[in-house]
Amino acid sequence: MNKLVLTLLFIFVSFFSFAQSPTFSGSVTEEESNVKMEAVIVKIEGTAIASTTDEQGNFEFKSIIPTGQQYITVTKEGYEMEIIPIDFIQGRSLNLTIELKLTNEEKKRRKKLNKDSDKLAKQEAKAKEKKLKEIRKETEKREKELAKKKKKLEKKNTGIVVTYGVVNPLGEVLPDETMTETFETNVSNDIDYTELQNKYATIIGVSPSEISNTTLYKFIDGWMGTPYKLGGSEKDGIDCSSFTQRLYQMVFEVYIARTAQAQADSKKIIQFQPPALPAENDFVFFWQDNNETDDSIGHVGIYLGNNKFISATSTPTNGKSGVKIDDLSKPYWKNKFCCFGRMDLGK
DSSP: OHHHHHHHHHHHHHHHHHHHSOEEEEEEEETTTOOBOSSOEEEETTSSOEEEOOTTSEEEOOSOOOSEEEEEEEEOTTBOOEEEEEEEOTTOEEEEEEEEOBOHHHHHHHHHHHHHHHHHHHHHHHHHHHHHHHHHHHHHHHHHHHHHHHHHHHHHHSOEEEEEEEEOTTSOEEEEEEEEEEEOOOOOOOOOOOHHHHHHHHHHTSOGGGOOOHHHHHHHHHHTTOOBOTTOEETTEEOHHHHHHHHHHHHHOOOOOSSHHHHHHOTTEEEEOTTSOOOTTOEEEEESSGGGSSOSEEEEEEEEETTEEEEEEEEEETTEEEEEEEETTSHHHHHHEEEEEEEOTTO
């Protein structure tokens, strides 16, 4: 009976002492940036009582804290130690916000890191600007070539105009516009285009002569109509990024990342916007949601020409989903359009 009484008395005294013990909590921030600091050790010197800050920079002592004046040490590698004298009073709670200063060595290290980071960022920006200039130059060259082709076709389709002359009283021969005849030129085209060229020239709306990469179009022809399957990579179902990855592997022998976001983020692929014109084989990236409300890439395709691109899509435009050729001017794709991307296939 005496043992039971003593045990109950001990529990009561312990509970009462804990309830009356001072409580101590707070947070630690970096002085320069005012950022909350994780993994900072806060300790009561001369005791084994310590706490460590969490991801939000907060700490809390759950052990019984001795009353009276104590010295608190706050330490973390790269920072100057803080020693704070605190008078703990029984039953009182204390909450502190503590700031830590960087050591001179850590300041120098960070300064060097920032300098190296800025240098790398400048190099990357310079390389990107160089690539964009190349894309613009290539676009201008392409525009000139298209203009030449159009001019050549116009010449072929224009008839020969013959104007007969009349003799005036002075014996001069003057043209008589009422006696003008036009003879249509008969320009023959001896080139025999393949069935594949004619098929995709009709789908894309270009001349068969522009369907020149037969390896690309044989690959496309073999996958047209394949069902869409998220995470799929075979003929029974494939998704958009797996399709572009497989296309670049099989047609160009170039490996690219697996997801649409990773492809857009790749340093090998330079993003660009209109008015720079896309070329055959360029990537077409689309936002996850309309109007960039979700800042992530949700879809990718490959540009073919004349505003057309091919992709494996779950969206049943024209009643069809899967691998198919779509038009960028359609409202659905126009609203989701993010940018074009070009890979240097020469590397």
